[in-house]
Amino acid sequence: MAKRVTGPEIEKLIQLLAKVPGLGPRSARRAALHLIKKREQLMGPLATAMGDAHAKVKICSCCGNVDTIDPCTVCTDVRRDQSMIIVVEDVSDLWALERAGAMNAAYHVLGGTLSPLDGVGPDDLNIKGLIDRVAVGGVREIIIAVNATVEGQTTAHYITDHLAGLDVKITRLAHGVPVGGELDYLDEGTLSAALRARTVI
Amino acid sequence: MAKRVTGPEIEKLIQLLAKVPGLGPRSARRAALHLIKKREQLMGPLATAMGDAHAKVKICSCCGNVDTIDPCTVCTDVRRDQSMIIVVEDVSDLWALERAGAMNAAYHVLGGTLSPLDGVGPDDLNIKGLIDRVAVGGVREIIIAVNATVEGQTTAHYITDHLAGLDVKITRLAHGVPVGGELDYLDEGTLSAALRARTVI
Known part of the structure; x- marks a missing residue:
């Protein structure tokens, strides 16, 4: 002005x-x-809520989730199957998967993807924490739920390589046609993947 | 969730x-x-800023502007021509006109427009305050800068009627082609108004 x-x-x-x-x-x-x-x-309550959150927010030292307690609500939830860990890039992905409500598992937030061009190496991500969690034992399956981008897939390969010696099943999200999606709008890569992974009706 | x-x-x-x-x-x-x-x-400063604003915000008892002092910055600005009052529907309109920076006048915020269907009558708006400001004297011109909607024009007429007895010039914003606008995209009403109000080059 x-x-x-x-x-x-x-x-x-x-x-x-x-x-x-x-x-x-x-x-x-x-x-x-x-x-x-x-x-x-609105303004008064929002100012208070923001101040509260600012004072109390913690990053979970186990999984990297955002919460006001450490370890977080997910890690301390005894009703969850803590032997299955879904590996995500970001807390927003954890929230998105929880909204789907399809799994009752634990999570591990990497905090990004490997991206050598941007100077993001394995030490910048929460990968060592994941390997430590698996090494301690009691983990049956690691579900790698990173984005289907080049960086995401590179990160998935890196994690798979470094978990190779440990007794754990490693899976990834299925590729295919999004539910409600129209074939005409999908790229060739998705269509090829959906064809290869076709299932019997 | x-x-x-x-x-x-x-x-x-x-x-x-x-x-x-x-x-x-x-x-x-x-x-x-x-x-x-x-x-x-960001979060800490925003919580503080919101709390500060919440504690200090006032509505100017003279013009209806939003500020942390009463009378507001605009009403107390001696470098403004306080004998010209621009009448607007909302504080956002005041801010928009100030960004244009075309006038150095005072303002009066109505807080809406007359809308009998929504139950908004003259007493729900800051119209009496405007008439009082003019009645006190020292006001040369009232520029009615309400939206070019039916409600805006109804409100403009109501104000004009109630200022009729007072010694003040009443004007309104010009109708015409928006600067940078393309004729093909304009409605007939705007084009007719622009033709009627044509000016010599």
């Missing part, structure tokens, strides 16, 4: 909101005005 | 973030994870 038309506290709030993913400079202003209009119902 | 995979503080944060305009349930999760990753650089 050319001239100041509002208080510095409000301008500061807009500046910071604009850094939140999903909000840009324009939507940050709209969000700030909405928060100001709903200051008792 | 079917089962708890993270702390209640984080789930609460996601729930509240999802109520911010521009963020939905999915982007609220992404925003929360980003905030958690950047908790020192």
